[in-house]
Amino acid sequence: MIYRRITELDFKLSDLPSLAHPSRVLMTTPEHFAIKYVINAHMNGNIGTVDKAQAFEDWVEVKNAYVHCGVDVETLAGVAGLPDMVFCANQTLPYLSEDGKHKGVVLSKMFAPQRAPEVQHFRRHFEERGYQIMDDLASSTIEFEGMGDALWHSGKRLLWGGYGFRTDHRVYDLISEKLNVPILLLNLEDPEFYHLDTCMCILDDQTVLIFPNAFTSDGLALIRHFFSVVIEAPEIEARTLFACNAHCPDRKHVLIQKGCEGTNAALRNHGFEVIELSTDEFLKSGGSVFCMKLMTW
Ligand code: ARG
Numbered sequence: 001m002i003y004r005r006i007t008e009l010d011f012k013l014s015d016l017p018s019l020a021h022p023s024r025v026l027m028t029t030p031e032h033f034a035i036k037y038v039i040n041a042h043m044n045g046n047i048g049t050v051d052k053a054q055a056f057e058d059w060v061e062v063k064n065a066y067v068h069c070g071v072d073v074e075t076l077a078g079v080a081g082l083p084d085m086v087f088c089a090n091q092t093l094p095y096l097s098e099d100g101k102h103k104g105v106v107l108s109k110m111f112a113p114q115r116a117p118e119v120q121h122f123r124r125h126f127e128e129r130g131y132q133i134m135d136d137l138a139s140s141t142i143e144f145e146g147m148g149d150a151l152w153h154s155g156k157r158l159l160w161g162g163y164g165f166r167t168d169h170r171v172y173d174l175i176s177e178k179l180n181v182p183i184l185l186l187n188l189e190d191p192e193f194y195h196l197d198t199c200m201c202i203l204d205d206q207t208v209l210i211f212p213n214a215f216t217s218d219g220l221a222l223i224r225h226f227f228s229v230v231i232e233a234p235e236i237e238a239r240t241l242f243a244c245n246a247h248c249p250d251r252k253h254v255l256i257q258k259g260c261e262g263t264n265a266a267l268r269n270h271g272f273e274v275i276e277l278s279t280d281e282f283l284k285s286g287g288s289v290f291c292m293k294l295m296t297w
Contacts, residue, residue: 062279091118103296107134147294
């Protein structure tokens with residue numbers, strides 16, 4: 001159930017079971033956010049440059065935008081010495097069991113050793129709330145960065161799996177088998193788009209926002225096959241403002257870094273309501289809205 005190109009497809013979207021839309025987000029508080037090392041191209045030259053007060057303001061603005069959209073926001077306290085823990089899309093991939101009765105998370109195996117200790121805090125958070133914990137990766141060498149790279153199709157038991165920089169494609173064999181879901185693989189080749197969520201934002205079951213040059217031709221063909229509306233972010237907005245790291249929590253509002261004029265015009269043309277936010281301090285670390293929260297059930 002792993003697909004790399006359209007010629008391999010043996011199902012239609014309408015054949016797949018539906019998946020409830022996640023109704024909540026988890027956010028890690030930002031008091032320990034900083035840039036202390038460089039593990040992606042965007043962090044280059046930015047060590048020690050985070051304005052803490054501004055970062056806190058940015059974070060509160062993102063949180064308030066979710067509340068405005070009617071999304072429940074849960075918080076997990078940031079931990080001293082883990083400056084990237086605030087990017088809480090990366091440590092897990094939440095899922096629902098096939099019968100919809102059980103909630104679970106696949107625990108990540110972080111690519112950078114500096115981020116590895118973050119995972120245990122998410123494990124504890126979800127354990128305490130009764131989630132199933134899938135921790136097969138702990139004892140393996142297979143890297144995986146959760147919802148940085150694995151994205152649920154809107155409303156369907158179907159996963160999009162990015163790989164190449166932070167995630168090892170072999171993880172998708174395991175996830176596909178354990179969760180019984182088909183997975184569409186997307187190979188990432190441009191280091192500025194090191195996670196799938198930096199170049200692809202699923203808005204609803206038919207609409208996606210992407211930066212096309214981040215994908216291979218096989219990947220792009222898969223995307224165009226499954227989405228009837230493909231909105232393309234202009235290069236400058238995708239690279240410098242993380243336009244595709246936006247998030248649409250309700251198939252209506254799009255939370256996005258401010259200044260993405262071309263992207264926003266296209267989003268509005270397709271009927272979305274744009275909510276512009278400042279995530280300036282987090283952009284310095286290679287993340288924006290999507291990375292700063294985790295969708296959960
Ligand atoms: N500095 C963090 C890292 O390099 C940023 C993570 C951004 N998260 C994301 N989902 N793209 O790991």
